[in-house]
Amino acid sequence: MALSGMAASFLGPLRALRGSLSPRLPAIAIAAARLAGCRYLGNSHRLLGVAALQVLMPALSPTMEKGNIVKWLKKEGETVHVGDVLCEIETDKAVVSFDSSDDGVLAKILVEDGTKDVTLGSLIALLVAEGEDWTQVEIPTPVHTSSPAQTAPAAVPTPFSSKAQRSAGKGEVRLSPAARQIVQTHGLEPSTAPPTGPRGIFTKEDALNMLKHKGTATTPRATSTAPVQPSLKAPQAVLGAPLSARPSTPPISIPGQPLAPGTFTDIPASNVRQVIARRLTESKSTIPHSYASIDCNIEEVLKTKTELARDDIKVSVNDFIIKAAAVTLKQMPDVNSTWSSEGPRQLGSIDISVAVATDRGLVTPIVQDAASKGIEEISIMVKVLAKKAKAGKLLPEEYQGGSFSISNLGMFGINEFIAVINPPQACILAIGRLRHDLAVSEDDDGNHSLCRKEMMMVTLSSDSRVVDDELASQFLENFRLNLENPTRLALF
DSSP states (O other): OHHHHHHHHHHHHHHHTTTTSOTTHHHHHHHHHHHTTOOOBOSSSBBOTTSOEEEEOOOOSTTOSEEEEEEESSOTTOEEOTTOEEEEEEOSSOEEEEEOSSOEEEEEEOSOTTOOOEETTOEEEEEEOTTSOGGGOOOOOOOOOSOTTSOOOTTSOOSOOOHHHHHTTTTOOEEOHHHHHHHHHHTOOGGGSOOOSGGGEEOHHHHHHHHHHHOTTOOOTTSOSSOOOOOTTHHHHHHHSOGGGSOSSOOBOOTTSOOOTTOBOOOOOOHHHHHHHHHHHHHHHHSOEEEEEEEEEOHHHHHHHHHHHHTTOOOOHHHHHHHHHHHHHHHOTTTSEEEETTEEEEOSSOOEEEOEEETTEEEOOEETTGGGSOHHHHHHHHHHHHHHHHTTOOOGGGTSOOSEEEEEOGGGTOOOOOOOOOTTBSEEEEEEEEEEEEEEEEOTTSOEEEEEEEEEEEEEEEETTTSOHHHHHHHHHHHHHHHHOHHHHTTO
16 A cells, blocks of 8 residues: 555655656556556546557537548557647648657557548557557447447447457458448358458448459349349339339449449548538528629629739739639628527638639639738739648648638639538629620720620529628629729729
């Protein structure tokens, strides 16, 4: 008891001195904790019996509920310092680097590269203090919080498991939902092929490869043993049959084989795609959208753009649009608002979200405080943000927030379109392509002639709870005046 009490009395000072003395201090504190029958507490995570520091799946964006482990940048056994990048995580917005908040050695990676839909707070790795034997790290036992009536589906593996658990139940094959459908439909035996999914899961790809090797003569369990020859009358027979006699699932496409009528291929949705689908559905079902359009003459914008190019300043029409929108919002602060549970909320900063198309979906990086920036500065910022967005390297502060959105499809040849509001913002401006209109002009002598005008249509989608039709019309008129007179933009 005396030895235990003495060790406990030294534990407090050792914690306070952690990081200010030698790197061996955490190991000494842990040893003292063991003598005292205690557990050492690190900076932000709990240390287990053999100095195991838990690394949990972090929340890297306000709307993030789960994430994908893209790639581990540290290997087991490597030394880790505060600020080192442990891995890359795909959130619902972008691929973000996850930095370590502790020093130590990466002892065990519990969630491998490519693992998808890892819930927040799940254990993904273990660290130990420098000097500890990282190969002997104690792997914690999973804690199942679901009740017997609400068990987790087989397709969602636990984020970590011990060697004993991995070896237990070897005769039992874990199937993903898509793999189970293929196996049951075509009468396959998954235990005869090695699974390739994480933690021994038999995936859809495993089932399709098995079906491919088995050949096209494979017959589903529900049919007779004789091969069924395709027939043009088969679809009519199925359609005319009773509901109970119709096949329960559509036929599955087989890699390397011609697609048969009615086949389909599942396309996995990334976290970004899932969030886009959810937010678009939320926007269209909860926000009362109102639309208004106006034509803008951009001849002066094109002239100014050409003049700047002579001075080796390369800007785009979209840069002028961003600046014009920001200036108009400064003139009309009521439009620079969002909708909250308490009602409209006017924002002090004018931050323009610019839609950028990427392989993972539409991303909206933000030009912050756009009204105070010049055209050239806006142009440089947009180029940098678009490049980072397409590479999935945006930082959270570069895409979170925003007070007004702009989506430009004119560069893709779209004449005009309406865009869906990005909640909680109140407005989004849709930009159509540049078009050449013929108009009749009159000179001072009253002579008429045909001339060509460079025109562009813009459409404002607005939340009627925040921006009514009259305010939206005033905004578009002021925006047109600002855009058609680029010299006015330089005054802000």
